[in-house]
Amino acid sequence: MLETRNLDKSFGAVHVTRNVSLKLERGERRVILGPNGAGKTTLFNQRVGEIAPDTGQILLAGEDVTALPVAKRARRGLSRSYQKNTLFDGLTVEENLALAASVHAGLSMTLWRDALQSAQVREIVEEVANQVNLMPYIHAKVSEISYGVRRQLEVGVALATKPLVLLMDEPTSGVGPEMAKGFHDLLAGLPRDLTLLIIEHDMDLAFAVADTITVLNYGEVVFDGLPEQARGSKLLRDIYLGAWEDA
């Protein structure tokens, strides 16, 4: 569904992505682990088109999208959520979701209809609001809801474009263990044919939701396999805890 072939990117002398090849099957849920600065988000940004890779290819549903701009990739079914909330702050939860849904419904450029009133958009908004438990806050402004609820909305907005592939950049960043547990359930409730690629710091969450796990370190894929294998892996322990042992 989503594939990267020999992706490579440097910022000056910093080699942030080193020859990364990854392939996600339809419906696969893959978690990317790696310490801070491993190049996880940079890899994400190249996939969605916010950053251009130096070399390598990105394929979406079998087609080369390396040269396509962000918006075109999004319309082909590639959606993302951000590590740092990137919402429409002055608007309500409903309006946030509806803006995303109206792009999917092809109503974002029309002069003759109010996209927010269209039956198709309202249906998507309701469906997504239920999926990510936003119904109680649907009419609240983003500025009026808590940080945790905003994290839910962050994923909700990405879901409202009805993507084929959803990339989530640390969906549980900054929320407590209680919320993180809620996120397990939320992810478990998403349609099985939706391909998920999740950047995560929380190992427990990663093991709970992942079909497969990729570990990045210094821009390089150092592990690619099943969660069970990752759990026992000495390599993974060293990457995450090695610094502590050295100190």
Place this chain on the structure above:
Amino acid sequence: MFRHTPLRYAALVLLMSGAVITAFTAGYFGMEILTEILILAILVLALDLVAGFGGMVSLAHGALMGLGAYAFVALATKGGLDPWVAASAAVAITAGTGWVIGAICARSHGIYFIKATLAFGQMGYSYFFEQPFFGGDDGLVGPGRFDLGFIGIDLNDSRSFALFCLAILGLAYLAAVAILRSGLGRSLTGVMHNEKRMRALGLTVWRVKADVFGLSGAMAGIAGVLAAQHIMFISPKMLHWTVSGEALVVVILGGLGTLVGPLVGAVAFVVLKHELGHVTTYWHLFVGVVLIAVVMSRANGIFGFIEARFGPRTDRMIQTIQTRNDVKEAAKDA
């Protein structure tokens, strides 16, 4: 997202009745001032559409209005077209020009956007200033006003012309509301709040900006056609950036991003200009002081101040009345 609140409806009714009453009571000079306000109001509506709802602060709107005026006059007098046809063509030309300016400037933001639109505006100004075909700095004499004889209206009568401008302003306002409530307008609001996210959701951001800038350009062109008919003479001054700057002052004075505010601003600005103009030639100085006071008050212009002060109260009042009626009806049903 743009919404009509009870307070906004009330302000619209007040402004509208004020205009009608003035049209029927004012003398010749008052009528001229009224018409000036109405035409300026159309221009600032166009500007609020892009600046207040799309974050596109334009200094090209005076030039777009001037382009509309020149296109109309040239097509009607030199091209010999019927005034209605000439006016429609002029509006189409400003819409197209607006679209191109919007498309080119779409990638720049903030001060750079302002600078880019300023450059386009001044290019237009220099062109008409230098071009002998358009009369250079002498300007052109207009073809006169529309002929509404077929419905028994003579627009050469200043009251009829004022009411005609009021009707066009009403239509422009309805058009602006329709644009803001359309899918395109909603997307524009999304772009203003978070352009990056809209792009990530799959929106072709530059197209939305260009389309709305084009529609806004059409509206500015309509103001230009009316202005050309109002004073029956046009000069390159109309395209000068200070006209755009003044329009921006009016929008900010009235309340950016409220549609109703700029109308209030247009009234305040023109009245201030004429009243102070009687007293002193330094009237700009006083308008400046008023503007600074409004900006320093941290309210969103005059209407923004009124909304912040009385908006919640009127909303509550309406709500109380509604609940009271609901209770009454429930009691009746029981």
